[in-house]
Amino acid sequence: MLRTLVRRAHVHKPGFRFPDRKAPKESHTPHPHPAAPSSIVESFDHFQKVFSSGPHFHPEKLQSQSGDNSGSKGSGLLGDVDMQGREVAEDVHLLPERFWRTPALQFSDEEIEAVMSGGAN
Numbered sequence: 001m002l003r004t005l006v007r008r009a010h011v012h013k014p015g016f017r018f019p020d021r022k023a024p025k026e027s028h029t030p031h032p033h034p035a036a037p038s039s040i041v042e043s044f045d046h047f048q049k050v051f052s053s054g055p056h057f058h059p060e061k062l063q064s065q066s067g068d069n070s071g072s073k074g075s076g077l078l079g080d081v082d083m084q085g086r087e088v089a090e091d092v093h094l095l096p097e098r099f100w101r102t103p104a105l106q107f108s109d110e111e112i113e114a115v116m117s118g119g120a121n
Contacts (some may be wrong), residue, residue, distance in 0.1 A: 032044045
């Protein structure tokens with residue numbers, strides 16, 4: 001009979017525990033990772049300021065301050081690239097053939113057949 005009581009007591013234990021609402025909460029203040037290099041730890045305050053004031057990819061914040069949207073400036077990674085007067089290809093097939101051989105543009109016979117038949121195979 002003792003074995004049955006032990007088994008029943010074990011069965012009725014919940015498999016999970018709810019978080020203790022009275023336990024002290026951990027602070028969620030941003031901080032660098034404990035294993036981060038010392039240079040990152042020292043400049044973390046500067047990172048927070050830049051991050052909080054950054055554009056975060058909002059289109060209105062990404063536009064230049066002067067309002068010049070002619071596209072004459074390249075990305076910051078490439079430096080200043082003058083795109084004024086350069087041709088832009090509307091279709092990839094207007095480019096030289098070496099650009100046609102990209103994996104995204106190479107279709108198998110099955111894919112072509114599925115498109116040509118309307119996909120009703």
